Structures are given as C-alpha cells and as structure tokens.
Amino acid sequence: MKKNKGRSLLQTLLTFLVLIVFAFPFIWMLLASFKTQAQILSTNQLFVFKPTFHNYVSVFKEYDFLKFIWNSFIVAFGSTLLSLILGLPAAYAIARHHLQKLGLLILVARIIPGITFLIPWFILFSKIHLVDTYTALILSHMLVGLPFIIWIMISFFEALPTEIEESGLIDGCTHHQVFLRIIMPISGPGVITSSLLSFIFSWNNFMFSIILAGDKTKTLPIAVFNFMSYSEINWGALMAAACIITLPVLVIALVSQRYVVSGLAAGAVKG
C-alpha cells in the first residue's frame, strides 16, 4: 500500500513536470512580450515586473502588423476554401469508388520535401508575374492543405453508412444531388476538422511564403524578421509579435481541441 502511494505521488510530480516543461516557452513568450528591453536584459526581474503594453503598441504602429495579419488571413482562408472545393468531392469519390491509387498519388505531396518545389515555382511564378501576389501564395499553400483535407475526409466518408446514399437515390436524387444535399450537410465535423488544420498549416507556413511573398503580400511568419537587425534584436517587440502570430492558432486549438486532436491523429495514421 505504501509503495503504491509513493508511486502515485511520483506520477503526479512527473505529470506536473511534463505540464510545466511543455507550457514554459509559452509562458516565457507572454511574459517577455510585456517587458521593456531593459527588463528583458536584466536577470533580476524574471517573473515580477511592471508590465508594459508598449511592445504591442509599437508592433501595430511602427511595424504595420495589421497588414501582415490581413495577408496571413487572406492566404490561409483562401487556400483552405479552395482546398475544400477541390478536396471534398475528390475525397468522396476516392472513398466511395475505392480509388486508392489516386489517394496515394495525392498523399505523395505530404512526403516530398517542400523545398523541391520552390525553384520551379519561383521560376514559373516569376515568368507569369505572380510572385508577390495572393494567388501564388494561395496556390502554394493549397499543396499542403489539399492532401490533408483529402486524407482526413476519405476516412470520414468511409465511415459514413452507404444506406444514407441509397435512400437518397431511391427518393430520386442523382449522385451529385446526394453528395450536395445529403452527404455535405452531415459532414460538418469532418469538414471542420480538416479546414481548421488546413488553416493552421497555412497560417504557420514559412518556407513557401519566404520565397513567394513580397512586400505587398508578406505574411506574419516572414514579417517577424523585421524586428531583427544586425546590431540588435528588439526582444520585447519580437515576443509581442510572436504572441500575436500564435494567438489565433492557439485559440482555434483550444476551442476545438477535440477536432484538432482527432484530425492530427487521422493525418498521422494515414501519413
């Protein structure tokens, strides 16, 4: 009995340690974002200090962050929406007609190093004057979002009983109408999961954006490098910017954690 008690205490302590370790960088980022540069550089005001909002004010006023938030939003929203339009019917057809080979072809996009695409895309998009446009960014981000949406939705559609469709067909619907009027309305959870993840991946995307974005379309992950110069890093503003970038995805993840976990797991197992 005593041994069990000791063991459960140890487990509780370890769990607490795990919690602290994984939460710590977020806590640190949040604290630093409310500190002045002097407070960050000093080592005796780690947790207790007089918070300042100056960093956030300067991020929006001096560095024009609203524009970058808008750019990121347009690209993430656009690429997710277009991926859904292309991906949902494709996933449905792959699931119902057992077109596994097509599914595998699309999955390859998940395995190939993204950087392999960058040089051809850059040359091609330069030639047709699409560098520094939303179009180029949306198209490139779709290559991440679309395979994900398709793979999550294939397992979702496969799990739906076929009787639903059969009854629709007996009632005189065409296959297309069955998909639009019967399957789509009941696919809410799957669509939410896959869109959230596609949105998050696009929001976080760095590699494609660093090459294909320009001054007009710079997204948040690229814009944070504005705070670093050769001489000095404005740590407070940098951390405020990091908080601003991270906040939307954290909110999405917290509000819909059930969906996000199942989606990540589905993508993982299929991957």
Next chain:
Amino acid sequence: MQYSWFNRNLKWIYTLPAVIFVLLMMLFPIIYTVRISFYEWSMSATTPPAWVGLSNYIALLKDERFWHATGATFYFTILALALEVVLGVGIALLLSREFKGKNLVKTVFLLPMVATPVAMGLVWMLIYEPTIGVANMMLKSLGLEPQLWLASPNQVIPSLVIVDVWEWTPMIALIIMAGLATLPSDPYEAADVDGASAWRKFVSITLPLLKPTIIVAAMLRLIDVLKTFDIIYATTQGGPNFASETLNLYGYVLGFQYFKLGMASSLLVIFFGLVMGLTLFMIWMRKRLEGA
C-alpha cells in the same frame, strides 16, 4: 435522363480537378527540378542555361559543405527521432492513467504542435540566449556551467533537437495514448495472476502490442524531421559556421542566396531521393514486422 453524362462520369468530375492541381503543382516541379539539375543555371537574364550533364552532381559530391549538411541532417534526425519516441512512449504511459486535470495536460500538449514554428523558434532563441536566456539561469541556479547553446558549433544541433523534441513529442505521445486505449486487458490480468512486475508487463506485453503504433508514429516523424526548416532558419539560419546547416537549409541557400539553381536542384534531387527512399524503406520494414 437520371443518368446524364454528368452523373455517369461523376467520379472523374469529382477527382480530376484535385488530381490535375496536384500534378501541376507537384509533378511538374519535380520533373523541372530534375531537368535543371543537369544545367548550369543562374538567375541572370544575360547568360542562358547551359547543359552540363552530371557536373552539378559531381561538384556537389566533391563539396565539403554538402557532406557536412548530409551529416547534420542525419545527426539531427536520428537524435530527435530517438528522443521523441522514447519520451513519447514514456509520457503516454504516464498520462494514460486517470487523474485530475488530464484534459488540461492534453490541451497544453496540443499547443507546441499547432503554434507557429517560426514564432516558437524565436522564443527558444530568447530562452537559449547565453547572457540573458533563462536556460543558462536555470543551469546557474543548479550550480552548473552556463552553455553557449545555439552559439556553439558543437551544441547547436542538440539544442535544436531539444526544440524539435519539445514541439513534436506530444504528437507521438498522443498517438501512443490512442494505441494504449485499444490494448486488450486479458494479457494484463493473466500477468497479474502470475505476479509480474510493472516493468515486466511493460516489456513483455505493452511494448510488443504497441509496436505497430510506435512504428507508425516514428515513420511519420522521420518524414518530417528530415525536412525540418522553420525552426533552424528562425534560430540559426544554419550557423554558427554552418554547424546546423542541414540539406534543406543548404538547398535553400544554394538556390535563393547564391542563385546556383542547377547545383541547388541536383541537391534537391538527392534530398528528394533520400526522403522517398527512407519512406519506402520504413513502409517495407513495417510490412515485414507486421507480417512476422
């Protein structure tokens, strides 16, 4: 009329747009990259691309920096993957029991995976900062020597591995927890009757039953760890002194800083082959292990 042309060909109408998009965005660039890898090609408009056969590949194989990047890629990948799998299994076992606040822990676990990698790289840069970073403050308070972390050529890869482990161990743990939840209870009951120790049960029952799940999780991470880019670029950009320059980074530098598009492409072809080769090898291994 019910079965119009549209409805008869519905499965192709549904799939073709997605397939065409993927082929255009994926297959075309791959073929193009392979082609450029045989050309001397810079971005300048005055000198046209010239066919040079295999000389980009030969130059690359003679390039010390390429071999260094290959080594760094493997060093980073093997270290990160090993730590993530071991810690992931451990944490999954720790968290799979029932306890108060389990949901809170699981929620916190989700955050590193979804948070923007570049932003997280910058936070870790602050944590690792040699003079003002909290990592060294902790070491000092424990009476240990402060370290250079990202600033030291010898420590930079282990330091980056810690970031990757922080970011992705939760995913392995969550996958393993899902696997643990599906394990049958009878072998454990039988082991209890036999009076087996907890460690014995872990080695003889849990681990063998979990093997397929662990392999799937490791495979997924392997594919992604090899391609790590955001965190390295945000923190060190391959430095100090190229110490953390992986193949991904060197490919980027060759292509978009030196504009040696031919040589960059030949590197990317090799890198692509490496990732595909390892993926196929893992799939083959998995089939063999599951068949056995």
